[in-house]
Amino acid sequence: MNNIRKNRLKDQIFRGWGIACTLLGLVLLAIFIGSILIDGLQRIDWDFITSLPSRNAENAGIYTALMGSIWILVLTTIISLPLGIAAAIYLEEYSKKNRFSSILEVNISNLAGVPSIIYGLLGLEIFVRILEMGASVLAGSFTLALLILPIVIVSTRESIKAVPKSIRDASYALGASKWQTVSMQLLPASFGGILTGVILALSRAVGETAPLIVIGALAYVPFAPSSPMDEFTVMPIQIFNWISRPQAGFEVNAAAAIIMLLLITFIMNGIAVYFRNKWQKKLK
Amino acid sequence: MSKKEKGIVIDKSIKRKHKLETKGVKVFYDDFMAIKGIDMTIKANKVTAFIGPSGCGKSTFLRLFNRMNDYVDGFRLEGEVRIDGENIYKKKINVEQLRKQVGMVFQKPNPFPKSIFENVAYGLRIQGINDKRYLSEKVEDSLKQVALWDEVKDDLNKSAIALSGGQQQRLCIARTLAVEPSIILMDEPTSALDPLSTAKIEELIYELKEKYSIVIVTHNMQQAGRISDYTAFFYLGELIEYDRTKKLFTNPEKQQTENYITGRFG
Numbered sequence: 001m002n003n004i005r006k007n008r009l010k011d012q013i014f015r016g017w018g019i020a021c022t023l024l025g026l027v028l029l030a031i032f033i034g035s036i037l038i039d040g041l042q043r044i045d046w047d048f049i050t051s052l053p054s055r056n057a058e059n060a061g062i063y064t065a066l067m068g069s070i071w072i073l074v075l076t077t078i079i080s081l082p083l084g085i086a087a088a089i090y091l092e093e094y095s096k097k098n099r100f101s102s103i104l105e106v107n108i109s110n111l112a113g114v115p116s117i118i119y120g121l122l123g124l125e126i127f128v129r130i131l132e133m134g135a136s137v138l139a140g141s142f143t144l145a146l147l148i149l150p151i152v153i154v155s156t157r158e159s160i161k162a163v164p165k166s167i168r169d170a171s172y173a174l175g176a177s178k179w180q181t182v183s184m185q186l187l188p189a190s191f192g193g194i195l196t197g198v199i200l201a202l203s204r205a206v207g208e209t210a211p212l213i214v215i216g217a218l219a220y221v222p223f224a225p226s227s228p229m230d231e232f233t234v235m236p237i238q239i240f241n242w243i244s245r246p247q248a249g250f251e252v253n254a255a256a257a258i259i260m261l262l263l264i265t266f267i268m269n270g271i272a273v274y275f276r277n278k279w280q281k282k283l284k
Numbered sequence: 285m286s287k288k289e290k291g292i293v294i295d296k297s298i299k300r301k302h303k304l305e306t307k308g309v310k311v312f313y314d315d316f317m318a319i320k321g322i323d324m325t326i327k328a329n330k331v332t333a334f335i336g337p338s339g340c341g342k343s344t345f346l347r348l349f350n351r352m353n354d355y356v357d358g359f360r361l362e363g364e365v366r367i368d369g370e371n372i373y374k375k376k377i378n379v380e381q382l383r384k385q386v387g388m389v390f391q392k393p394n395p396f397p398k399s400i401f402e403n404v405a406y407g408l409r410i411q412g413i414n415d416k417r418y419l420s421e422k423v424e425d426s427l428k429q430v431a432l433w434d435e436v437k438d439d440l441n442k443s444a445i446a447l448s449g450g451q452q453q454r455l456c457i458a459r460t461l462a463v464e465p466s467i468i469l470m471d472e473p474t475s476a477l478d479p480l481s482t483a484k485i486e487e488l489i490y491e492l493k494e495k496y497s498i499v500i501v502t503h504n505m506q507q508a509g510r511i512s513d514y515t516a517f518f519y520l521g522e523l524i525e526y527d528r529t530k531k532l533f534t535n536p537e538k539q540q541t542e543n544y545i546t547g548r549f550g
């Protein structure tokens with residue numbers, strides 16, 4: 001066999017293998033989503049969304065968990081956004097490039113890979129106990145904010161770095177200070193990218209379970225939180241709780257809740273993709 | 285509202301002659317010496333061209349005058365760079381203020397991803413000037429100076445990115461003029477442009493020299509010959525020859541200069 005034919009054969013084998021792998025992933029996902037939809041879709045109605053939890057599967061609703069998740073999302077955003085963006089701006093534009101800053105950089109990337117339960121333990125110690133926040137929405141939000149902070153920082157830095165150097169040059173050459181260049185050129189130009197990173201990080205936070213269980217988020221909370229200091233539960237914990245019940249009715253509830261959780265993450269990812277595309281167009 | 289009422293003092297000395305000087309200037313990038321000791325005086329209200337082969341240090345030397353090299357990692361300067369006799373690298377110098385006085389136009393047009401209006405207004409906005417009428421006047425004025433006004437007056441809110449390369453470069457010059465510098469540095473401003481746009485910008489430079497001291501880096505000998513009063517030839521980080529353009533192109537003192545301008549460069 002000559003070389004060209006050999007290469008072509010290799011090419012085709014790899015192509016087939018690639019297609020098979022891709023399909024495997026897609027098929028598994030489709031089966032999973034399909035079976036969830038079959039189980040849960042009929043359960044989703046306005047009642048399910050607005051009902052409080054109950055011992056009785058037919059009456060039980062997702063309301064407290066949904067509200068808990070929304071509270072967590074909003075507070076986590078409020079906490080992580082300014083911290084993450086400020087840290088990214090500092091690292092990217094202000095800090096001197098030396099040993100210390102490169103150690104800092106590597107460690108921030110490493111933090112993104114720390115298992116989330118470790119963040120839960122940290123949150124339990126610092127926010128729940130030392131700062132005496134208790135198992136509140138606030139403690140949960142701070143914990144998740146820490147969890148996603150590295151992702152926010154890294155993605156913000158990438159977006160700022162993607163702004164062409166020529167823009168910086170132009171701004172400085174006109175007599176702009178560093179802060180003016182950052183706030184009037186770099187941030188607006190990288191806004192879409194930053195938003196994308198933040199939304200993706202938040203869509204991870206909304207699915208987190210372990211760290212919140214560790215800090216003491218409860219499976220059963222009778223009411224939706226009405227202040228940051230209230231007890232709370234979130235959707236993934238509610239799902240876990242329902243699935244572990246013996247009665248078949250709760251399994252349907254779990255499926256319905258999974259659909260809603262997936263919907264939330266899909267919507268968030270959709271928004272992220274939208275902003276990314278819009279932003280890429282603007283820079284060109 | 286006039287500029288004075290806004291609390292900004294226009295330096296009337298702008299009309300004064302602004303002389304650029306270097307004394308024993310050496311520039312290092314880490315251990316590499318890019319400029320090897322240059323003494324030079326650049327005359328006010330003239331066009332001075334920097335020529336020389338790629339990598340000889342023209343851009344490095346040019347960017348000394350508005351301190352744009354400060355951002356380069358490993359950059360280090362020895363010697364003095366003076367504008368009107370004042371060392372612009374001494375501690376007390378306000379770099380932002382300096383750059384308002386010494387404008388710069390880059391090789392590749394680099395408009396901000398903002399509207400045409402905001403591009404020109406940016407240099408004023410960062411000085412705290414936000415008066416709508418004053419900005420409008422200033423934008424119109426600057427765009428007229430670069431002969432771009434008629435082409436864009438109906439699209440001031442359109443993105444500057446949509447302009448052609450030549451228009452973008454004229455916009456960048458307008459943006460520089462809007463802050464009323466007295467010195468303009470240009471680093472190969474036409475090398476990315478078509479001949480027609482190049483001609484327009486050369487014409488513009490010719491008009492601007494009435495009011496500004498202009499230093500321009502160019503790889504185009506004809507361009508240097510057409511627009512400059514003085515020409516400086518650099519080679520390997522040294523200033524080889526610096527003279528009236530006519531003299532340097534017709535009767536250079538140094539063999540190296542002659543080789544370079546006649547294209548016999550090895």
Ligand SMILES: Nc1ncnc2c1ncn2[C@@H]1O[C@H](COP(=O)(O)OP(=O)(O)OP(=O)(O)O)[C@@H](O)[C@H]1O
Pocket residue numbers: 313316318336337338339340341342343344345356357
């Ligand atoms: N940021 C930098 N770091 C290290 N060395 C640099 C840097 N910028 C320039 N140099 C070096 O300094 C020397 C002069 O560069 P400079 O850009 O001033 O040359 P130039 O004459 O403008 O060249 P060209 O005509 O190609 O624009 C070159 O040898 C270059 O490699």
Ligand SMILES: [Mg+2]
Pocket residue numbers: 342343344471501
């Ligand atoms: Mg250069």
